[in-house]
Amino acid sequence: MIRVVVADDQALVRRGFAALLALESDIEVVAEATTGDEAVVAARQHHPDVLLMDIRMPGSDGLEATRQITGDPALEGVRVVILTTFDLDEYVFQALRFGASGFLVKHTEPDELIRAVRVIADGEALLSPNVTRRLIHRFASSTAHSVQPTVQESQLAQHLTERERDVVALVGQGLSNDEIAAQWFVSQATVRTHVSRAMTKLHARDRAQLVVIAYQHGLAEPPAID
Numbered sequence: 001m002i003r004v005v006v007a008d009d010q011a012l013v014r015r016g017f018a019a020l021l022a023l024e025s026d027i028e029v030v031a032e033a034t035t036g037d038e039a040v041v042a043a044r045q046h047h048p049d050v051l052l053m054d055i056r057m058p059g060s061d062g063l064e065a066t067r068q069i070t071g072d073p074a075l076e077g078v079r080v081v082i083l084t085t086f087d088l089d090e091y092v093f094q095a096l097r098f099g100a101s102g103f104l105v106k107h108t109e110p111d112e113l114i115r116a117v118r119v120i121a122d123g124e125a126l127l128s129p130n131v132t133r134r135l136i137h138r139f140a141s142s143t144a145h146s147v148q149p150t151v152q153e154s155q156l157a158q159h160l161t162e163r164e165r166d167v168v169a170l171v172g173q174g175l176s177n178d179e180i181a182a183q184w185f186v187s188q189a190t191v192r193t194h195v196s197r198a199m200t201k202l203h204a205r206d207r208a209q210l211v212v213i214a215y216q217h218g219l220a221e222p223p224a225i226d
Contacts, residue, residue: 002121005031005046007039007062008054008083013106017052017083020110027117034058036065043069043078049121053100054083055091063095070099070205079120079206097212099205124207159201165219167194168202172211172220 004021006029008014018029031042037060043051051069055062066080082095082103092103101120104113160168170180177195181188195207202217204210214220 002027002050002117003030003046003048004028004117005033005039005042005048005051007033007036007042007051007057007065009034009057010054013054013083017113020113021117024114027114036060036062039065040068043075044072047075048078050117051078051080052083052104052117053080053095055095063091063098066095066100067098081116081120093212096208099209101206101208160198164194164198164201167191168198168210168214168217169220171195171198171207172214174211 004027006014006018006021008017014032014034018032021027022029030046030048033039033042035057039051039053039057039062040060042048053062053066057065060068062082066082069075069078069080079101080095080099082092082100083106084092084103085106095103102116104116108116167180170183175183177188177191180191184191195210198204199206199210202210202213204213211220
């Protein structure tokens, strides 16, 4: 059973998402929250698999709540998905830097919401390649390169093999495993192995954080978009 907490100060959004998820036999909504503080409390009390987190809430907002949750070793298994009104929200990239596993726009289709919860609960990151490219292009080029990696982070990056550096660069550009496999003429399993090893070496929480690290380490350049 996938355990979910929904945090949003808008009752219509919060209860609507909770009602949709509750219809699924493999998903249980264990709590709702209306503030960032309540979201942190719910995470610590219920240890959900997935926490759907609005960014703009009264008191401690979703960014601060995300930072607290992803920074707490006791909540390592809690995956935060940011809820946003706009897919190019300026706060989304910051939330990913804080350790969020992905993001959803609030007007997402019901089937996509359910799929997203299952994807996150299965340990994957929720990053649509097209949206990721646009998000990175708009914000990462102006913010990520201004964040200098620490000496320790730089040493970690040096431990990557050439193939691992290449795969991190492509992940940073928003390419999916399927796209990378097609470009390299290898299996998706091979790509997944390279991604997994790079995440381990860079101490990335998940694929979403790997995108951020790619820019902080200068391992990727903002992708071109149409």
